[in-house]
Amino acid sequence: MTQFLLNQHVISIENVDPNLTVLNWLRNDQRRCGTKEGCASGDCGACTVVVGTAEEGKIRYSSANACLLLVGQLHGKQLLTVEDLAHHGELHPVQQTLACGHASQCGFCTPGIVMSTFVMCKHAPQADSATVAHHLGGNLCRCTGYRPIVEAAMQLLKSPVTDSFPEHEAETVQRLQGIGAQSSENLLMPESLDALAAAYLHYPQARLLAGGTDLNLLITQAHQRHARLISLARVSELNDIELQGNRLTIGAMTSLDRCQRELKTSLPAFSEMLDRFASWQIRQQGTLGGNLANASPIGDCAPALLAMEARLRLRCGSQTREVPLAEFFTGYRQTLLQAGEFITHILIDDVTLSRGLRLWKVSKRREDDISAVFAAINLDVERGVIVRARIAFGGMAATPARAYRCEAALTGQPLNQETFTSAAKALTAEFSPLSDFRASADYRLQVAQNLLKRYLLQMTTTAHAVEVKDYVR
Ligand SMILES: Cc1cc2nc3c(=O)[nH]c(=O)nc-3n(C[C@H](O)[C@H](O)[C@H](O)COP(=O)(O)OP(=O)(O)OC[C@H]3O[C@@H](n4cnc5c(N)ncnc54)[C@H](O)[C@@H]3O)c2cc1C
Ligand code: FES
Ligand code: FES
Numbered sequence: 001m002t003q004f005l006l007n008q009h010v011i012s013i014e015n016v017d018p019n020l021t022v023l024n025w026l027r028n029d030q031r032r033c034g035t036k037e038g039c040a041s042g043d044c045g046a047c048t049v050v051v052g053t054a055e056e057g058k059i060r061y062s063s064a065n066a067c068l069l070l071v072g073q074l075h076g077k078q079l080l081t082v083e084d085l086a087h088h089g090e091l092h093p094v095q096q097t098l099a100c101g102h103a104s105q106c107g108f109c110t111p112g113i114v115m116s117t118f119v120m121c122k123h124a125p126q127a128d129s130a131t132v133a134h135h136l137g138g139n140l141c142r143c144t145g146y147r148p149i150v151e152a153a154m155q156l157l158k159s160p161v162t163d164s165f166p167e168h169e170a171e172t173v174q175r176l177q178g179i180g181a182q183s184s185e186n187l188l189m190p191e192s193l194d195a196l197a198a199a200y201l202h203y204p205q206a207r208l209l210a211g212g213t214d215l216n217l218l219i220t221q222a223h224q225r226h227a228r229l230i231s232l233a234r235v236s237e238l239n240d241i242e243l244q245g246n247r248l249t250i251g252a253m254t255s256l257d258r259c260q261r262e263l264k265t266s267l268p269a270f271s272e273m274l275d276r277f278a279s280w281q282i283r284q285q286g287t288l289g290g291n292l293a294n295a296s297p298i299g300d301c302a303p304a305l306l307a308m309e310a311r312l313r314l315r316c317g318s319q320t321r322e323v324p325l326a327e328f329f330t331g332y333r334q335t336l337l338q339a340g341e342f343i344t345h346i347l348i349d350d351v352t353l354s355r356g357l358r359l360w361k362v363s364k365r366r367e368d369d370i371s372a373v374f375a376a377i378n379l380d381v382e383r384g385v386i387v388r389a390r391i392a393f394g395g396m397a398a399t400p401a402r403a404y405r406c407e408a409a410l411t412g413q414p415l416n417q418e419t420f421t422s423a424a425k426a427l428t429a430e431f432s433p434l435s436d437f438r439a440s441a442d443y444r445l446q447v448a449q450n451l452l453k454r455y456l457l458q459m460t461t462t463a464h465a466v467e468v469k470d471y472v473r
Helices: 022-029 093-100 110-123 129-136 146-158 165-177 193-202 256-262 268-276 280-285 288-293 301-306 404-410 417-430 441-460
Strands: 002-006 009-013 048-055 058-065 078-080 207-209 229-231 241-244 247-251 311-316 319-324 329-331 341-348 357-362 373-382 385-394
Touching: 002 165, 048 110, 048 165, 058 110, 058 165, 058 280, 093 110, 093 146, 110 129, 110 146, 129 146, 129 280, 193 229, 193 311, 193 341, 241 256, 256 268, 256 280, 256 288, 268 301, 268 357, 288 301, 288 341, 301 357, 301 373, 301 385, 357 441, 373 441, 385 404, 404 417, 417 441
Parallel strands: 002 078, 207 229
Antiparallel strands: 002 009, 048 058, 048 078, 241 247, 247 341, 311 319, 311 341, 357 373, 373 385
8 A cells, every 4th residue: 555644644545556647546536726737847846846855854855856756656755745835724835935936927836836945944044046046947938037936945045944843754764654554556666675586577568656747758758558566765775875995886766856955065067967857856866776777878877987987786585786887778778787787886986086077968958958969988198198088979870879980099198189180070970960959960079079178178278267167059
């Protein structure tokens, strides 16, 4: 049975449909129509809800796109919608401030913006416009204009927001902790790595569900129905980041948001890049393992990890093996995973070898957009000579790929323009990118070559004339 709290009401659902989204459940079954459907693909944020998780005696709030969240994923959690915020007939301070700040016009986006802002305030981050963009970048508004929304959010960040939720926190934690294991035929939720391995071996045709930000698009966009899902959500062994010496091990279920927060020191370029990954809602829900297993040629983490020579630990039944990420992708959206096999961990043997790593994502919008080209360039230079080159691209081939010819053109050569001109030429022989609605083949190749030159500029210009965060239209 799937069990969760809808604010403070216990919801129990026998044999939950593994294809039922929280958005459809709220609007159709509960008639809670404050949560809106804009795109049903995680892009607009109109359906943003809040999910509370009991962690270390407290509730950790995160925002999620209800259109890409399954009801089964709520097991053991608390769900809050815009209907839950007003208290004793008074608007919540977030609602009040947005209303008084004229931050809503037609109001369609407003419930989603309210919920994202609520979570932002609960995390009490620094009050600056970059913080607001980070937390609200996944909420589109087509008519108000963003200035009043940003101003209202900034005002809320200046002093702590007080509401009635802390009064119920201890009781909510207790009630969530009292919810036991979930068991249903078509949505399995194993509670350990061994149980997961056994379940997947038993049902190799089932689909693994991590955050669901890719998988659930099949339901809402391709109108597919999953017969059986196996959720990885309650396998704690998959949700950990461990740095031992210089060796980093990241559990496959670690959210992209957690990677961004916790890898700031060990992998600063990677952490900084994640600010350009989708939206805050998606980063809190989506996982690193899901991003790699999805095997998209334009996924952002794969090229970055390829340039760090990452390896994957895989598990099938009782067998474990490790493979270089460079061997993992076997074709367009294909991997070497066998039936019943899954990723347990992402391994980086030596984080210090990523000091020369620079990452660039080129997309049409800064917030919440998919890469046209992603470049990951990692060079070790000693006394002006490139001694080691690890370069990978996304968007340039059917899979994320290392640029071996380009690496060969750089290795052993001086760090100068001539070297980079021949390395850029090597890229022409190495890749034949596709033309699609994101970019033409010529554009992709030109951008890849220019990013290579940008690396040289960054290495040789002390003023850092070129900003890492730049994006190109
Ligand atoms: C609006 C939007 C914006 C996005 N923006 C970006 C972006 O900027 N950059 C980007 O790279 N991606 C982006 N994505 C894609 C997606 O968010 C990421 O790929 C995310 O990391 C997927 O992780 P997940 O946990 O949600 O995976 P899921 O959707 O749960 O799973 C994805 C696939 O991997 C399989 N899988 C999951 N975990 C494992 C495992 N441990 N072992 C084996 N198989 C597994 C699943 O069965 C499924 O086939 C975006 C998606 C949306 C909807
Ligand atoms: S409806 Fe647009 S993000 Fe969910
Ligand atoms: S107020 Fe109309 S879409 Fe934002």
